[in-house]
Amino acid sequence: MPFWAVESSTFMRKILAIDDSKTIRLAIKITFAAEQAEVVAVSKGSEAVARAKHMGAQVVLVDHSLAAGEPSGPEVVKTLKADPSTANTPVILMVPAKAQYDEAAASSCGADDTITKPFESQALLDKVAALIGGGARQAAPAAAAKAAAAKAAAAKAPAAKA
Secondary structure (H helix, E strand, C coil): CCCCCCCCCCCCCCEEEEECCCCHHHHHHHHHCCCEEEEEEEECHHHHHHHHHHHHEEEEEEEECCCCCCCCCCHHHHHHHHCCCCCCCCCEEECCCCCCCHHHHHHCCCCEEEEEEEECCHHHHHHHHHHHCCCCCCCHHHHHCCCCCCCCHHHHHHHHCC
């Protein structure tokens, strides 16, 4: 049974993916193909709120750097979070590995989480599962505990040097 099936094997999770890269949109669809999830993938951030409302998205994945002439990823997140009908929808901001990006900036725009592109499929599955509830694969709790321990150690390290 898929890792996020709640009460029925016919229950489908709805994911909206916004990325100007056709390759990334396809990778996201492939990642969730066996997970009983409906993935709607679009290339334009300007379609985000309307699509999220129309499909009843349960999580939105937004590329940080969308095509020229489109709102940026953080702008899309702010728009989604400002609309009462999508304000509570979890949003994951997908950030490029080659760019310097501040986690605080993701939080300030309202993103619930971030993931670095290119991403491991399992990491994306785990992040989505953590945000929309349901059981996660067995590796997820261990990974979450490891990440929390690393974050706690990192937080203590600067304090110890001060």
